[in-house]
């Protein structure tokens with residue numbers, strides 16, 4: 001049971017019948033630790049990249065040069081690619097569409113190599129994905145969510161090869177692609193003018209050491225329209241329209257590096273409508289010493305980082321607030337939950353990202369409640385049975401479960417005679433808020449005045465629940481589904497909408513809440529969001545809304 005309240009005591013009867021006493025704004029630790037379910041033992045591919053689309057499908061893909069996967073292309077289809085390093089004629093699929101409702105997969109066709117690439121969801125809900133390896137390193141691909149759609153390769157290419165780069169959607173629906181191996185630059189998709197190429201970003205060279213270990217930088221669109229870029233321990237605010245660094249932040253304390261292959265993970269904490277979405281706070285957790293990669297190639301698996309850092313990047317004098325996790329973790333996946341809390345899932349206790357380079361899978365997800373006091377934010381949850389190391393992913397589903405897949409620390413698909421076999425399974429983790437004991441207390445949204453919204457648009461939600469209403473325990477969260485790969489969920493954001501009015505309907509137990517969308521595309525880039533009404537820490541079923549471009 002979770003409850004928030006202001007200057008009051010909340011008595012809550014938990015599912016187990018235990019009486020909890022809570023003071024002020026402090027929420028308790030969860031009594032439930034969540035639960036796991038296997039969805040598919042064999043999804044056919046290993047989930048190196050994962051993204052949820054607004055038709056309740058999840059697009060999953062690995063790379064074209066992994067050799068045979070465990071799912072064929074639709075009958076008669078094969079890909080002939082003289083440049084493929086594994087199979088010149090390949091009748092195996094390397095991408096699937098997972099259908100949440102039917103728990104089944106459909107094979108998709110990738111033409112060129114998508115290995116370690118990046119992506120973003122556009123205003124119209126299409127996925128744009130770019131880069132990769134070999135013949136795919138400069139390719140820009142699109143996927144339109146629909147019943148029979150497949151990957152489409154654009155004739156417009158990236159200006160340079162981008163392998164291990166990060167993509168971020170911009171307020172004007174372009175995408176900025178930052179970094180990649182030996183690329184100390186960024187570029188836009190699409191280009192604004194025919195001659196436009198890349199913009200140099202020496203920060204990426206300065207933060208790389210001898211081994212280039214600052215890949216998949218953590219990139220966020222901040223509330224002032226600039227880009228926050230974090231690489232290893234350093235971070236900047238970049239005005240990408242003028243290619244000027246407008247701010248440099250203090251170095252994150254500690255000996256660790258936080259980006260690939262010392263892969264930590266990161267989220268931008270929810271932006272709050274109550275305060276005009278002005279304040280931006282970044283959370284970075286886990287990682288490994290910058291020497292850990294070379295040590296692991298030598299057979300020494302250095303313990304991963306045990307720390308997180310929080311930085312209020314909109315403060316006049318921002319300082320890293322460091323915290324210690326209950327467990328060491330490299331290659332975790334950090335996700336924003338429907339409640340606005342953070343989940344850290346997957347990864348290893350020692351070593352780094354890379355082939356064969358990690359040991360000690362971390363099986364327990366970690367819940368992090370950013371609103372709690374510094375000493376009580378973490379809680380370990382129910383462990384899974386499946387190691388999820390390098391090349392594993394996770395995604396929040398509309399119903400609040402977490403889809404978990406992937407793990408392949410081997411350079412081919414390897415199902416036996418290796419320490420950590422290639423994982424083709426998909427699992428779902430149900431966080432504590434989905435515990436059946438809370439079912440009757442969860443709010444149910446019966447109606448929304450419109451699911452097509454514009455910026456600065458007031459709208460109403462009607463909901464009911466058995467629990468007694470606590471007005472200041474209501475949150476309306478818009479969650480932007482991210483593109484996840486290599487321990488970073490690009491374009492992930494949660495917007496806590498401003499609540500204008502709550503009224504109790506005549507019959508009781510049902511309520512109307514009036515809220516409004518942000519006015520700015522900087523705060524809320526146009527696109528599909530999942531709306532959750534949260535009461536006392538328990539989210540409703542998610543509802544897709546489309547925030548259309550102004």
Ligand SMILES: *[C@@H]1O[C@H](CO)[C@@H](O)[C@H](O)[C@H]1NC(C)=O
Pocket residue numbers: 041042070415424
């Ligand atoms: C590959 O697919 C076959 C046929 O569906 C199945 O029997 C086998 O268990 C799968 N292998 C793995 C590793 O999932």
Ligand SMILES: *[C@@H]1O[C@H](CO)[C@@H](O)[C@H](O)[C@H]1NC(C)=O
Pocket residue numbers: 081082083135
């Ligand atoms: C294979 O690679 C070469 C050299 O990069 C390129 O010219 C050629 O078009 C590629 N072939 C295919 C079928 O992609």
Ligand SMILES: *[C@@H]1O[C@H](CO)[C@@H](O)[C@H](O)[C@H]1NC(C)=O
Pocket residue numbers: 291294295298
């Ligand atoms: C790896 O082992 C070699 C040979 O023993 C040694 O020279 C080198 O310093 C080691 N590197 C690291 C990073 O430990």
